[in-house]
Structure formats: C-alpha cells, structure tokens
Amino acid sequence: MQSQSPTHEFFPAPPSQTWKRYPRLLGRLGMFTLIRELSLRGNFLVKVAVEVLWLGILLAFYETVFARTSMVASWPKQDYLFFVGCFFAINGVLETLFLENCNEFSNLVRTGDLDFLLLKPIDEQFLITCRRVDWSVSPNIIMGFCVMAVSLWNKGWEFDALRVALFAITFTCGVAIAYSFMLVLTSFSVWLVRNQSLMEMWWLFSSLARYPREIFQRGWANSLDLVFTYILPILLVVNVPSRVMVKTIEPKMVCFIMVVTVASLAASRWFFQRALRSYRSASS
Amino acid sequence: MRNNRVPTDQTVPNHDSEALTVKMPPIIEVDHISKNYSVFRKKEGFKGAVQGLFKREYNTVEAVKDISFSIESGEFVAFLGPNGAGKTTTLKMLSGLIYPSQGTAKVLGYVPWERQDQYRRQFSLVMGQKNQLWWDLPASDSFELHREIYNIPKQQFQQTLGELIELLGVKDLTRQAVRELSLGERMKMELIAALLHRPRLLLLDEPTIGLDVVAQVTIQKCLREYHERNKVTVLLTSHYMRDVEALCRRVLVIAHGKLIYDGELSGIRDKFGQEKILKIEFQADAPPPDLSQYGLVGTIEGPTVELRVERPNVAEVLSNILARHTIADVSVQDPPLEQLIARVFEEGGTGE
Known part of the structure; x- marks a missing residue:
C-alpha cells in the first residue's frame, strides 16, 4: 500500500438509501448474468430453442383443439390465445427473474453459501430472489406479448386506454402473487434443506394458472375453483389480466387481485424472514 | 480469563482545543x-x-x-x-x-x-x-x-x-x-x-x-x-x-x-506449559540408557537427547544428571507453541 495513503477511513452510508438503488443493482446483476450466459453460449442457445419449441407445440395443440370447436370453456379462439400469451409472458417474467434463484436457495442453505448473501448490507429477499437473471427464458416474455398482440389483431380489438392500464396493473399483480407463492415454497428450504418436492408443488401451481377459471366451474371441480381463487389465489394470476383485456371488466376482481397482491407480498415476506431466523448455516 | x-x-x-481522553467502548x-x-x-x-x-x-x-x-x-x-x-x-x-x-x-x-x-x-x-x-x-x-x-x-x-x-x-x-x-x-x-x-x-x-x-x-x-x-x-x-x-x-x-x-x-x-525440554548433549558417543527415570525421553540424535521434565523438577533433574554423567552442552527450552496448543486442545483446558 502506498505510504502516503490516508489513514483508515470507514465509508459511511450515503444519506439517501432509497429504493432507486435496487433497480440499478438489478440492472448490474442482469448484466453480469448476461455476460456469464453468453460466455457459455451453447447452453444458452439450447435453452432458448427449447422454450421456442415449447410455445410452438402449445400453439399447435390449441390450433388442433379450435379446429374442432369454436369455444373452450366460453373462451373463443382469439381470446384463448390471448390467455395463452398472457400466461407465457407472466411465466417468462417469473422464470427470468426469480425461478432459478429460488430453485438454488436450498443448495445455498445446504452448503452454507447463503452466509455471504446474508452478510451484505442490502435487503436479503432482494439479493436471494433476484441475484441472477435467467436470460435464456427471457424470450418467453417477448413471445408471450407477441401472441397477445396477434390474438388482439385477429380479434379486431379496438384500443382502450382503461383496459390497457388495468391490464398493466393486474399483470403486475399476477406476477407479484405468483412470486409470493414461490417465495413461501422457497422459504421451506431452511427447515427441509432439500426442497425438490416443494418446487414440484410450484409446477403444480403454475399448471393450474395456465387454464381459465371456467374450466374449474363445473361439477366437483368447482371446489378447486373456490380454493385456488379465494384461498390460494393462484387462479387469479393469469385470469384477471386476461379478462380485463378481452372480456368484460370486473371491478370487484380487479380490486380483489390488488388486495390479494398486497396481502400475499406481506405474508410471504414475513414468512421468509421467519425462515431466515431459523437458518443454521452449514459448518465450514 | x-x-x-x-x-x-x-x-x-x-471544543476548546484541549486534549480530552475518552474511553472508547469495546x-x-x-x-x-x-x-x-x-x-x-x-x-x-x-x-x-x-x-x-x-x-x-x-x-x-x-x-x-x-x-x-x-x-x-x-x-x-x-x-x-x-x-x-x-x-x-x-x-x-x-x-x-x-x-x-x-x-x-x-x-x-x-x-x-x-x-x-x-x-x-x-x-x-x-x-x-x-x-x-x-x-x-x-x-x-x-x-x-x-x-x-x-x-x-x-x-x-x-x-x-x-x-x-x-x-x-x-x-x-x-x-x-x-x-x-x-x-x-x-x-x-x-x-x-x-x-x-x-x-x-x-x-x-x-x-x-x-x-x-x-x-x-x-x-x-x-x-x-x-x-x-x-x-x-x-x-x-x-x-x-x-x-x-x-x-x-x-x-x-x-x-x-x-x-x-x-x-x-x-x-x-505460563498457564498450560507445565513442562520444559532439556536438550542435553553427552560427552559420550551415545546417551546413557537410564534417562527415562528423569522424564519423558524425546528425540535422540547421536549423543544429544531431548528430555521432557515437569517444570518444578528441572533443577533437581539437571543436578542429578550433571552429577552422574559428563555433559558437553545443555539447554532448557519451552516446548514449541504448536505442541503446547495441541495438548491444550486435547485436554480441553483441564490441565490448568
């Protein structure tokens, strides 16, 4: 060290520790993960190809279904395609930003590598659930929006600013509710250490979210609709934003999803903090 | 402790530019x-x-x-x-x-x-x-x-x-x-x-x-x-x-x-080192065979031997050996810290 260097001086925290820091940090984390992904480009390209293929199969399947019927559970073809696009976009956001991080959480707990994340002077939930951006699934978001745009075009949809604004709000709410579910399931890793079965539960939830509520509104499945709309409201995630764009706007459901969003974010954060209190840190 | x-x-x-001594908390x-x-x-x-x-x-x-x-x-x-x-x-x-x-x-x-x-x-x-x-x-x-x-x-x-x-x-x-x-x-x-x-x-x-x-x-x-x-x-x-x-x-x-x-x-x-090491070089080609009566015999190299002796007995042991044998050189050392620490760990501090 240079002899003329000043005496040790601790860097005090800047006066304003605002939320603005987080988007900047997310951008930086996203950039680093992109650099990493591009340096392993073979893996990156294969993952992108798989996602494109998966959407293609899904669209081909619905083409086949709608070749034989004009409606599925009261959803005409173009509306249903919008729903599929909305699901793809929401799922794309979740997988791009959070899924890989949540999946890896149990590994961090098992190896004790979580230690370094907890030591950083930043919100633990942010750092744990957002530290890596999975760019290979990000094309799903674009593909989802493209499918939505094409379906609206085919449907002859006329621009409606209110619907677009409500869609933006409820789309964000949908992402937040699904994120909360993911966070709760992830938090269990602190106690269970191995979390495979819980992440399978996440796949079950996301499978439920990909269908319109009307599918569950008959016979015995009615109870599923009630449970997964009002108790574990995973059916709201895609249904509400899709409906505000292509069906009649239901103010009650729009309000409900906003209340559910606030409640689920608060509850999942509380649960996550409880889980971190029980963290034992693997011995080194 | x-x-x-x-x-x-x-x-x-x-504030009056006078030096003031304050106790800093740990x-x-x-x-x-x-x-x-x-x-x-x-x-x-x-x-x-x-x-x-x-x-x-x-x-x-x-x-x-x-x-x-x-x-x-x-x-x-x-x-x-x-x-x-x-x-x-x-x-x-x-x-x-x-x-x-x-x-x-x-x-x-x-x-x-x-x-x-x-x-x-x-x-x-x-x-x-x-x-x-x-x-x-x-x-x-x-x-x-x-x-x-x-x-x-x-x-x-x-x-x-x-x-x-x-x-x-x-x-x-x-x-x-x-x-x-x-x-x-x-x-x-x-x-x-x-x-x-x-x-x-x-x-x-x-x-x-x-x-x-x-x-x-x-x-x-x-x-x-x-x-x-x-x-x-x-x-x-x-x-x-x-x-x-x-x-x-x-x-x-x-x-x-x-x-x-x-x-x-x-x-x-001072706290755990209850022993000293006597490093003795005998005049003869090899050390005498009966050294274990004085302490724990350690390494032997030619006429030089390391003897572990309880600290209070060092003077007595040395005078006995000097009385019975011809010595070329002698030194009294502390055991290496590493060995001492290892012993403290083994005993869990009970040796204090």
Whole structure:
C-alpha cells in the first residue's frame, strides 16, 4: 500500500438509501448474468430453442383443439390465445427473474453459501430472489406479448386506454402473487434443506394458472375453483389480466387481485424472514 | 480469563482545543453467549430409517457454552481451538448469521443478529473454505458489484482497489475468471472483496487454509501491513500457529465450546506449559540408557537427547544428571507453541 495513503477511513452510508438503488443493482446483476450466459453460449442457445419449441407445440395443440370447436370453456379462439400469451409472458417474467434463484436457495442453505448473501448490507429477499437473471427464458416474455398482440389483431380489438392500464396493473399483480407463492415454497428450504418436492408443488401451481377459471366451474371441480381463487389465489394470476383485456371488466376482481397482491407480498415476506431466523448455516 | 479488559484510551480534541481522553467502548462485547443445536439422531439400517419417519430422536449439541469476552478497537486477536470447538459458530453469531440460544453480544454498538444494514456495512467475514466471488466472471466484475451493494463512491472505490491490488500484488489477475485462479490467488481476491468497503472489523475464519507456505506468508504479510496501517480490529481463527505467532499478541482459546484462555500469546506457556525440554548433549558417543527415570525421553540424535521434565523438577533433574554423567552442552527450552496448543486442545483446558 502506498505510504502516503490516508489513514483508515470507514465509508459511511450515503444519506439517501432509497429504493432507486435496487433497480440499478438489478440492472448490474442482469448484466453480469448476461455476460456469464453468453460466455457459455451453447447452453444458452439450447435453452432458448427449447422454450421456442415449447410455445410452438402449445400453439399447435390449441390450433388442433379450435379446429374442432369454436369455444373452450366460453373462451373463443382469439381470446384463448390471448390467455395463452398472457400466461407465457407472466411465466417468462417469473422464470427470468426469480425461478432459478429460488430453485438454488436450498443448495445455498445446504452448503452454507447463503452466509455471504446474508452478510451484505442490502435487503436479503432482494439479493436471494433476484441475484441472477435467467436470460435464456427471457424470450418467453417477448413471445408471450407477441401472441397477445396477434390474438388482439385477429380479434379486431379496438384500443382502450382503461383496459390497457388495468391490464398493466393486474399483470403486475399476477406476477407479484405468483412470486409470493414461490417465495413461501422457497422459504421451506431452511427447515427441509432439500426442497425438490416443494418446487414440484410450484409446477403444480403454475399448471393450474395456465387454464381459465371456467374450466374449474363445473361439477366437483368447482371446489378447486373456490380454493385456488379465494384461498390460494393462484387462479387469479393469469385470469384477471386476461379478462380485463378481452372480456368484460370486473371491478370487484380487479380490486380483489390488488388486495390479494398486497396481502400475499406481506405474508410471504414475513414468512421468509421467519425462515431466515431459523437458518443454521452449514459448518465450514 | 479477562472479561473486563480495560478499554482503549483515545485522545480527541474537545471544543476548546484541549486534549480530552475518552474511553472508547469495546468493538466486540460478548456476554455469556451460548449456542445449542438440536441434531437428528439417525438410527442405523432400514428399520431405523422407517422408524425415523414416525418418531425422531434429537440430540442437543452445545456448540458454544456461556462464553464472554471483549475486544478493543484496533486489536488483532486469534481465536484458537480444535475442529468443532465452537470458533466458527461464535464468528457466525458475531456476524449475525445465526442467533444465539442464550446471552447477548454487541459488535460496533449493534446487536449482530438484527442484521441492520448500518452494521453489515462496517464489517467483513472471510471464510477460507468458502468463495463469495462470482465463479465464472473476473474478480473485477465481482468487485464492481460489491461497489454497488455497499454503495461505495466511485473515486474512493478506485483508490481502495488500487491500494489493495498493490498490497497483494495481483495487478494482472483481476481480469481473469475466478475459476481459473489458484487457491492462493483466489484467497487474495477474497481479501480484496472483503476490504473494499474499508470495514472497521474483519472476521477471518481460517484464511490460509490449504495454502502453500509462500501464499500463507504473503497473506500474513498483507494482513499485518493492512492492520498496522489502518488499525482495523481483526479476529482470526486459524489452525496454523505460524499465522497466530506472526499476527496476534492476544489469543482466545476455546475448547468444547468453552473459553479456556484469554490473554497474551506468550502467557499460554505460563498457564498450560507445565513442562520444559532439556536438550542435553553427552560427552559420550551415545546417551546413557537410564534417562527415562528423569522424564519423558524425546528425540535422540547421536549423543544429544531431548528430555521432557515437569517444570518444578528441572533443577533437581539437571543436578542429578550433571552429577552422574559428563555433559558437553545443555539447554532448557519451552516446548514449541504448536505442541503446547495441541495438548491444550486435547485436554480441553483441564490441565490448568
């Protein structure tokens, strides 16, 4: 060290520790993960190809279904395609930003590598659930929006600013509710250490979210609709934003999803903090 | 044990430009802290595994038992103990990673396990067996991320980084992917990452583990120089006595979760060193055969023998040997610190 260097001086925290820091940090984390992904480009390209293929199969399947019927559970073809696009976009956001991080959480707990994340002077939930951006699934978001745009075009949809604004709000709410579910399931890793079965539960939830509520509104499945709309409201995630764009706007459901969003974010954060209190840190 | 150490005096100017001596509070204050773990006791075999599905038995492991100590600002303290003694558990409680079962602690004026951002900005934990840098990226990218997380002003970041790179001699390595660095080089990068935000407290958990002698000496030199220049408080755990002898004057010894010694490194000999080593060179070609009556016979090389003798008996043994044999040379030595510490660990401090 240079002899003329000043005496040790601790860097005090800047006066304003605002939320603005987080988007900047997310951008930086996203950039680093992109650099990493591009340096392993073979893996990156294969993952992108798989996602494109998966959407293609899904669209081909619905083409086949709608070749034989004009409606599925009261959803005409173009509306249903919008729903599929909305699901793809929401799922794309979740997988791009959070899924890989949540999946890896149990590994961090098992190896004790979580230690370094907890030591950083930043919100633990942010750092744990957002530290890596999975760019290979990000094309799903674009593909989802493209499918939505094409379906609206085919449907002859006329621009409606209110619907677009409500869609933006409820789309964000949908992402937040699904994120909360993911966070709760992830938090269990602190106690269970191995979390495979819980992440399978996440796949079950996301499978439920990909269908319109009307599918569950008959016979015995009615109870599923009630449970997964009002108790574990995973059916709201895609249904509400899709409906505000292509069906009649239901103010009650729009309000409900906003209340559910606030409640689920608060509850999942509380649960996550409880889980971190029980963290034992693997011995080194 | 010295739980109530005298606080460091520090002279600060008062508003009348007169020197005023104030007592600075300790950087670390640990008060009767304990940590218990409940550990699942798995029964053997398939039957035991099935039984474990319905009824589980747990053992309580007392990793840390009621320890108290305090560390003043600017001290470089070694935390010694065998594997499983509770060193790392204590460091993890001090860094706020885990909660104690009992007791309290204050570090830099904060309760560590409340994990306040203001507290986490002021210390660093380096673990020799773990890696916090991004594996696939150059260390410089991790440093940049570190700058964002700790909100370090860019100019100060560049200055500190430059100083640390020069200190550790790693100018050409920061743009190389971390996975391509040797263990010693990686540890240097870990140290840079830990020091970038200029922490006031540095917790080092076996920072030289697995390193070759050259890398160990480099890390020791850097830590000593950094400590001397910046007067940071350092708490170091290490299994290498060379690290401890090179860096620390004060040691805390922990065994079986209990603090059994807190004092000067040299004081360990007084407290636990019950033996002396007599190194005797006989005039004859070989030492006499009946030396075991005086003490424990150690290495024999030609006419020279090492004899371990209880400290109070040294004078008597020496006079007896001198009376019966012709001696060419004799010296009385303390046992090597490493051996002494190993014995303290084995006995868990019961030898005091």
